[in-house]
Amino acid sequence: VTGVQTCALPICNGADHDTLRAGLLALRIKLRCVQTPLGESPSEKAMERILSALPQLENELRAENCLAGMKTRLEGGRWVFKAPLGYTNGRDDSNNKTLVLDQKRAPLIKDAFDLYSTGLYTKEQVRRRMTIEGLRTLMGKPLGAEAFGRMLRNPRYAGIVGVEHWNITAQGKFTPIVTTALFERVQEVLAGRRQTVTPHKRNQIGRASCRERV
Numbered sequence: 001v002t003g004v005q006t007c008a009l010p011i012c013n014g015a016d017h018d019t020l021r022a023g024l025l026a027l028r029i030k031l032r033c034v035q036t037p038l039g040e041s042p043s044e045k046a047m048e049r050i051l052s053a054l055p056q057l058e059n060e061l062r063a064e065n066c067l068a069g070m071k072t073r074l075e076g077g078r079w080v081f082k083a084p085l086g087y088t089n090g091r092d093d094s095n096n097k098t099l100v101l102d103q104k105r106a107p108l109i110k111d112a113f114d115l116y117s118t119g120l121y122t123k124e125q126v127r128r129r130m131t132i133e134g135l136r137t138l139m140g141k142p143l144g145a146e147a148f149g150r151m152l153r154n155p156r157y158a159g160i161v162g163v164e165h166w167n168i169t170a171q172g173k174f175t176p177i178v179t180t181a182l183f184e185r186v187q188e189v190l191a192g193r194r195q196t197v198t199p200h201k202r203n204q205i206g207r208a209s210c211r212e213r214v
Contacts, residue, residue: 119196158183
């Protein structure tokens with residue numbers, strides 16, 4: 001081989017290199033290099049160990065830089081992950097990555113927030129209504145109850161980006177599907193802080209209205 005790094009290219013870290021080296025020695029095979037002195041002396045083995053750790057260091061530094069870049073873009077209002085339902089991943093006029101409204105699904109998601117915010121319908125009733133209206137996943141399937149609940153809690157629809165465990169929250173630089181006020185009303189209904197009309201009460205109201213018309 002021409003170097004320890006070339007030999008260790010498929011290896012993830014120094015520990016893996018040590019395991020490979022021990023396996024080769026068990027087969028009476030010794031590592032030798034024309035560019036770097038490799039051998040069995042303490043200094044030669046120490047040098048080999050240092051060189052074998054360099055690919056791991058490079059990978060970790062690359063990952064660290066990538067993570068720092070993602071955090072910086074999030075703090076600047078850029079969503080750097082897969083677009084949530086109702087959006088597509090695209091680019092703005094400055095060629096920066098951004099979220100673009102899905103013209104087919106975004107209006108239906110807006111309707112779902114509007115209906116649920118009234119407190120007149122349960123999540124399941126709204127979900128079924130939106131399914132009838134044509135709301136589907138990217139795979140063409142209706143949203144399940146759990147996915148629908150997550151959608152109503154997703155602040156991305158109000159134009160807010162962030163990652164909780166990174167302690168990052170910012171106003172997104174893309175068009176929101178719902179207003180912040182509408183999103184907050186929905187959160188209040190979900191948390192039980194906003195008055196709602198149960199199906200039983202709704203039936204009572206309906207019967208009372210019928211009697212008044214009679």
